[in-house]
Amino acid sequence: MDVQIALMLAQDGLTNGAIYALLALALVLVFAVTRVIFIPQGEFVAYGALTLAMLQGGSMPATAWLLAGMGALVALIDGATALRNGQTQKLAGVLGWNVGYPLGLVALLTLLPVKDLPLVAQVVLALAVVVPMGPLLYRLVFQPIASAPVLILLIVSVAVHVAMVGMGLLFFGAEGQRTPAFSDANFEVGPLMVSGQTVWVLMASLVLILALYQFFERTLYGKALRATAINRNGARLMGISPALAGKLTFFVAALIGALSGVLIAPITTIYYDTGFLIGLKGFVAAIIGGLASYPLAAVGAVLVGLLESFSSFWASAFKDVIVFTLIIPVLMWRSLTTRHVEEEE
Amino acid sequence: MNEVKNPVLQIDKLCVSYGKVEALSNASITVGEGQIVTVIGPNGAGKTTMLSAIMGVLGSAGRVSFDGTIEAVPEVERMVARGMNLVPEKRELFGEMSIEDNLVLGAFQRYRMGHRDQARTMDEVFELFPRLKERRTQLAGTLSGGERQMLAVGRALMAKPRLLMLDEPSLGLAPLIVREIFRIVAELRRRGVSILLVEQNARAALQVADYAYVLETGQIAMQGPAHTLADDPRVIEAYLGLGGKHQAMLST
Ligand SMILES: Nc1ncnc2c1ncn2[C@@H]1O[C@H](COP(=O)(O)OP(=O)(O)OP(=O)(O)O)[C@@H](O)[C@H]1O
Numbered sequence: 001m002d003v004q005i006a007l008m009l010a011q012d013g014l015t016n017g018a019i020y021a022l023l024a025l026a027l028v029l030v031f032a033v034t035r036v037i038f039i040p041q042g043e044f045v046a047y048g049a050l051t052l053a054m055l056q057g058g059s060m061p062a063t064a065w066l067l068a069g070m071g072a073l074v075a076l077i078d079g080a081t082a083l084r085n086g087q088t089q090k091l092a093g094v095l096g097w098n099v100g101y102p103l104g105l106v107a108l109l110t111l112l113p114v115k116d117l118p119l120v121a122q123v124v125l126a127l128a129v130v131v132p133m134g135p136l137l138y139r140l141v142f143q144p145i146a147s148a149p150v151l152i153l154l155i156v157s158v159a160v161h162v163a164m165v166g167m168g169l170l171f172f173g174a175e176g177q178r179t180p181a182f183s184d185a186n187f188e189v190g191p192l193m194v195s196g197q198t199v200w201v202l203m204a205s206l207v208l209i210l211a212l213y214q215f216f217e218r219t220l221y222g223k224a225l226r227a228t229a230i231n232r233n234g235a236r237l238m239g240i241s242p243a244l245a246g247k248l249t250f251f252v253a254a255l256i257g258a259l260s261g262v263l264i265a266p267i268t269t270i271y272y273d274t275g276f277l278i279g280l281k282g283f284v285a286a287i288i289g290g291l292a293s294y295p296l297a298a299v300g301a302v303l304v305g306l307l308e309s310f311s312s313f314w315a316s317a318f319k320d321v322i323v324f325t326l327i328i329p330v331l332m333w334r335s336l337t338t339r340h341v342e343e344e345e
Numbered sequence: 346m347n348e349v350k351n352p353v354l355q356i357d358k359l360c361v362s363y364g365k366v367e368a369l370s371n372a373s374i375t376v377g378e379g380q381i382v383t384v385i386g387p388n389g390a391g392k393t394t395m396l397s398a399i400m401g402v403l404g405s406a407g408r409v410s411f412d413g414t415i416e417a418v419p420e421v422e423r424m425v426a427r428g429m430n431l432v433p434e435k436r437e438l439f440g441e442m443s444i445e446d447n448l449v450l451g452a453f454q455r456y457r458m459g460h461r462d463q464a465r466t467m468d469e470v471f472e473l474f475p476r477l478k479e480r481r482t483q484l485a486g487t488l489s490g491g492e493r494q495m496l497a498v499g500r501a502l503m504a505k506p507r508l509l510m511l512d513e514p515s516l517g518l519a520p521l522i523v524r525e526i527f528r529i530v531a532e533l534r535r536r537g538v539s540i541l542l543v544e545q546n547a548r549a550a551l552q553v554a555d556y557a558y559v560l561e562t563g564q565i566a567m568q569g570p571a572h573t574l575a576d577d578p579r580v581i582e583a584y585l586g587l588g589g590k591h592q593a594m595l596s597t
């Protein structure tokens with residue numbers, strides 16, 4: 001292997017690593033706030049990418065109907081609850097967000113010449129379809145069992161993953177999709193050709209990570225999520241309801257997932273079930289951070305990305321095996337070095 | 346009965362059970378506007394249980410009416426939004442966050458409802474607890490016991506509550522700080538906050554309070570104006586002890 005190949009592999013590894021880092025951050029966040037190990041994180045990647053592809057193909061993305069369906073269900077449940085408690089003033093909000101928004105979006109997608117819009121607008125529309133599914137998913141599936149043990153939450157999480165992959169096949173078909181690059185520019189850095197898309201992915205990940213940092217350090221809602229992760233009972237007494245924190249967390253996770261999908265769709269072909277493998281690599285990174293440390297998870301993600309790209313050069317058939325085997329020594333090292341802390345209730 | 350013109354909190358026949366064991370049975374208490382009402386009683390009497398049920402942390406049967414509106418089943422977030430606040434026995438601070446962040450989060454519900462006066466409220470809290478101001482960037486988890494107590498009370502005050510419920514605010518504090526805490530409780534009443542105070546330090550609590558209840562094995566055993574109860578021989582025997590005057594001195 002000469003320097004040029006090594007640099008190329010490193011570039012690949014970094015690009016993928018940036019995406020894994022984003023997903024790892026989302027997984028750590030979701031686990032810290034809600035104790036859910038969010039297996040379907042990867043599905044949001046696939047949904048984001050494939051919804052964008054459908055929009056560009058000029059058809060109505062089936063995910064929009066899924067959104068409408070989920071919204072209708074939530075409206076039914078929350079509306080009935082509001083009526084039963086005599087909180088009629090809540091009804092307008094419940095119906096507006098859960099029924100009005102999806103239908104408005106569908107109308108918008110029908111009316112607009114989506115196919116011919118600039119790429120930015122298409123991306124925004126794809127996000128507008130996929131991201132709200134995060135909070136809706138929390139409301140429908142995880143909020144009713146919010147206080148269940150971690151194992152139950154994990155099992156439900158796996159079920160949601162399977163269901164979302166199945167629906168993905170139904171919505172998008174078995175064909176893979178690749179979307180056009182954000183920019184066709186190529187940069188020559190020394191002996192290396194860097195594609196515009198790589199720069200996009202790296203910059204976008206960096207910006208997103210910084211934005212998340214600002215969100216958690218500076219805004220009250222960000223602090224509220226951290227507070228919930230630190231002390232759930234204390235947060236409740238401040239009026240930060242676990243349901244609100246959960247929905248907000250799932251919103252952020254879905255945003256990260258869908259955005260990652262949109263970013264990598266020009267680099268890799270995305271199938272309806274590609275998300276799982278990508279999410280799983282983010283998961284390995286999150287485990288390296290002990291599902292608790294954001295910086296360690298990010299470092300782990302870059303490590304996973306590099307390991308993956310270099311092993312694809314030497315032993316391409318085994319690249320996933322190598323990446324996932326990495327988790328064993330990491331877990332052993334963690335279990336030896338971390339002192340077991342009793343969970344305080 | 347605690348006869349008051351404007352009751353802030355009225356609970357009626359409140360019952361709580363843990364599984365089959367009833368920890369609180371048919372407790373009825375009233376807190377009037379601007380009153381300090383104290384609940385004293387031995388360990389395991391159900392005091393903490395009662396506060397948790399009023400706040401909605403625990404499910405309960407019975408009736409809780411706050412500010413004139415009846416809550417069949419209180420729900421924490423709604424109670425906070427309506428101006429009720431609990432400083433729990435375990436304090437439940439956000440250990441890995443700074444004093445300032447803890448305080449700001451105390452105003453979360455007010456912020457959500459559109460109020461943007463957190464900075465001013467925080468100044469008021471710092472006025473009451475200058476110690477917190479000195480250490481505003483320190484992590485809550487590294488504070489001393491007394492400082493944690495101050496932070497817990499300060500955080501609750503950030504919500505500008507109409508009713509503040511304190512669960513043993515003097516727990517584990519040095520006598521001088523206990524006196525300070527009770528001074529602040531009295532000061533809060535002067536500012537128009539109604540207070541429901543649960544205390545082991547019966548002497549100090551009876552001295553500062555207007556009305557008092559004695560809770561024993563989940564039931565209200567005695568009640569009356571605080572100074573009357575303080576002279577009741579049964580209370581003296583069980584909770585104040587004979588001749589122990591030093592506590593009273595500390596609480597003045
Ligand atoms: N989660 C629980 N499960 C079962 N029993 C409980 C639980 N919490 C409290 N109890 C029991 O209920 C009774 C009342 O407890 P509570 O904490 O309300 O007492 P307390 O009056 O606050 O006592 P202290 O003065 O020691 O704080 C006790 O016997 C306690 O053991």
Ligand SMILES: [Mg+2]
Pocket residue numbers: 392393394434512
């Ligand atoms: Mg107690």
